[in-house]
Amino acid sequence: xxxCHNESFRSADALSTAAETDEEELDFSKVDKPRGLERCKSCxxxxxxxxxxxxxxxxxxxxxxxxxxxxxPKSITNTPGALVLDPHPHLHSHPIVSEGWEAxxxxxxxxxxxxxxxxxxxxxxxxxxxxxxxxxxxxVPSALAFLMNxxxxxxxxxxxxxxxxxxxEKKIDRFHLAEGVMPASFKVFHDPVRNRETLIADFGESAIxxxxxxxxxxxxxxxxxxxxxxxxxxSLAELPECQKGMHLILxxxxxxxxxxxxxLLCADGCCMIDRxxxxxxxxxxxxxxxxxxLRCALQLLKQDTEGKEFMxxxxxxxxxxxxxxxxxxxLDSKQLNDVYRFKTEEYSHTAVNKFNVIPDSLPDWIxxxxxxxxxxFVGNVSPARMDFRWFCLGNCIAIxxxxxxxxxxxxxxxxIESRWLALIGEMPLKVCYPALxxxxxxIITGCDPKNTRWSYHNGGSWPVLLWLLAAASIKxxxxxxxxxxxxxxETRLVKDNWPEYYDGKLGRYIGKQARKSQTWSIAGxxxxxxxxxxxxxxGMVAIEDDKHQKPVLRRSNSL
Ligand code: GLC
Numbered sequence: 244x245x246x247c248h249n250e251s252f253r254s255a256d257a258l259s260t261a262a263e264t265d266e267e268e269l270d271f272s273k274v275d276k277p278r279g280l281e282r283c284k285s286c287x288x289x290x291x292x293x294x295x296x297x298x299x300x301x302x303x304x305x306x307x308x309x310x311x312x313x314x315x316p317k318s319i320t321n322t323p324g325a326l327v328l329d330p331h332p333h334l335h336s337h338p339i340v341s342e343g344w345e346a347x348x349x350x351x352x353x354x355x356x357x358x359x360x361x362x363x364x365x366x367x368x369x370x371x372x373x374x375x376x377x378x379x380x381x382x383v384p385s386a387l388a389f390l391m392n393x394x395x396x397x398x399x400x401x402x403x404x405x406x407x408x409x410x411x412e413k414k415i416d417r418f419h420l421a422e423g424v425m426p427a428s429f430k431v432f433h434d435p436v437r438n439r440e441t442l443i444a445d446f447g448e449s450a451i452x453x454x455x456x457x458x459x460x461x462x463x464x465x466x467x468x469x470x471x472x473x474x475x476x477x478s479l480a481e482l483p484e485c486q487k488g489m490h491l492i493l494x495x496x497x498x499x500x501x502x503x504x505x506x507l508l509c510a511d512g513c514c515m516i517d518r519x520x521x522x523x524x525x526x527x528x529x530x531x532x533x534x535x536x537l538r539c540a541l542q543l544l545k546q547d548t549e550g551k552e553f554m555x556x557x558x559x560x561x562x563x564x565x566x567x568x569x570x571x572x573x574l575d576s577k578q579l580n581d582v583y584r585f586k587t588e589e590y591s592h593t594a595v596n597k598f599n600v601i602p603d604s605l606p607d608w609i610x611x612x613x614x615x616x617x618x619x620f621v622g623n624v625s626p627a628r629m630d631f632r633w634f635c636l637g638n639c640i641a642i643x644x645x646x647x648x649x650x651x652x653x654x655x656x657x658x659i660e661s662r663w664l665a666l667i668g669e670m671p672l673k674v675c676y677p678a679l680x681x682x683x684x685x686i687i688t689g690c691d692p693k694n695t696r697w698s699y700h701n702g703g704s705w706p707v708l709l710w711l712l713a714a715a716s717i718k719x720x721x722x723x724x725x726x727x728x729x730x731x732x733e734t735r736l737v738k739d740n741w742p743e744y745y746d747g748k749l750g751r752y753i754g755k756q757a758r759k760s761q762t763w764s765i766a767g768x769x770x771x772x773x774x775x776x777x778x779x780x781x782g783m784v785a786i787e788d789d790k791h792q793k794p795v796l797r798r799s800n801s802l
Contacts, residue, residue, distance in 0.1 A: 339737050343769045346741060347388060350762040351397070352377050354431050355440050358397040359404045361385040361766070363428070364743065364758035374758050376428035376445070379405060379459040380515055384710050384766035386466055390473040391773045391780050398470050399479055405429070405463060406488045408444045415448040423491030425459035427517075451518050457507065457529050458514040460492035461536035468539035469783040480543045489540055490553060496533060497556050505563035506530050506624075515636060516674070516700045521687040524625040527637030530568055531620070535644035537561055538786050565646060568620065571597070574631070575618030575654055579609065582629070599627045606631055608677055612665070617658030618651065622675070633658075633666070633676045639711035642718055645788035656719045659712075670704045670735060670750035671728040672712055678702030693756060697747050704750030706732055706741070707767035713774045718785050722775055729771055741765050 350361040360377030386398045413420035426444040447455035471480050511523040537557045544550040585596040609631050619638050623630035638655050641647040659666055666673045678696035679687050688694045694701040713725035743761035744754040774780045
């Protein structure tokens, strides 16, 4: 089979092999359809304004978020193709919302007549780059938008299609990747000779840096739970192939090796930040997604023999992971002062400075950035190294997954509020703070011209992150934070044609190499907007703390 028609898949050695044609084709009709579109809402009814009122007067997170529902029914009206009359048209009359939906629908990708995902960007100005593909991580906000809009079919198709891609043989040069690896992206290839559509997937072999995406498998599990939660349809997750897909992903990340930490050791570029940016080691983005995916898997795994074994392994890992991340990654003004006064060269188990972090490695900016009230999970912790940068995605996922304790969640939001200009600025939301400059930029990025200071992954501002901010601020009972950020974004997004990212300390400028019509910018905005209108959507992407930290001990361990 000749895959090489595609610009971005030229390297003949670095190809993933697909089972040919029909065998590889998935019959979507064989999979049970969800039981209707209604979601399970509790009878406790609260409007967003009520919720906001409560939250403005208190700093306590919304309790039982999954029961916090608004009076507003889900609208599927002002979106093209929707059939139901909107009982609350004023809420959806915002022209940006209509434009967003139109743009999102234009980005749909079909495979043999079925919608299976959304293209990364509709901007065709530079064909060589890989924005004409469906990225797993990019599809998540699109999927949430469709789920919130009562259109789960595309999400189900995507989940099943990517599952089939997972089962491909994955080979880079002469090296085989593990079975569980999920692709970073895929595209539909129209074979003109056979007049047939096939899929081409990239497991990292075509990506810059040739790194496999560790986040894809985690997002896949998180999405499977969002689908299940949103539709009430458990039959998809219960399919043997979905259970197997989960087992394979879990096997990969729960396997034991040389590690002395429960966190996952990663290569630079294995997540949203997919170029060299000094996020190798134990990046918070992956650790938080790992934690969230484990918690989602606990809800999705069947209680058969294999499933139960995984559940035990997950419980033990969550126990260790939450302890490690909450203790060693957490930084607030007290902890900062402790690090500042750290002793070094401590050997025994009584050591306080366990990783031998040298206080001189504290960067100057941290002392001004850290507010008295507030804190965050730092970017990375490994031997003699703390990456003190603030990363948006990891901190928001920490809140959503309840990796952050209620106090830590409040502190993360406190920090965002008190560092508003730096993190939200004129266009939300910084992917990380601060930017690497000069010598540091040279050494850490390898002089990457795309990641110059305050651009792209290096302190650029990404509208897609709005959905995470919205979810985190609703979960902590402070929706006004996201509302304010969204109002700022609305002044520019459509006018600028949904750029991928913005540049500058304040995010004022459309990014140097930013694509236009970037799908996850569109979907990220729509999801944030829908969640603020109807906070009950939050249950899809958030998990309450259920004291999961108690591991199930095997008999031999407990003696
Ligand atoms: C860039 C981003 C990556 C995203 C991809 C498609 O490579 O860094 O996170 O998935 O574009 O939008």
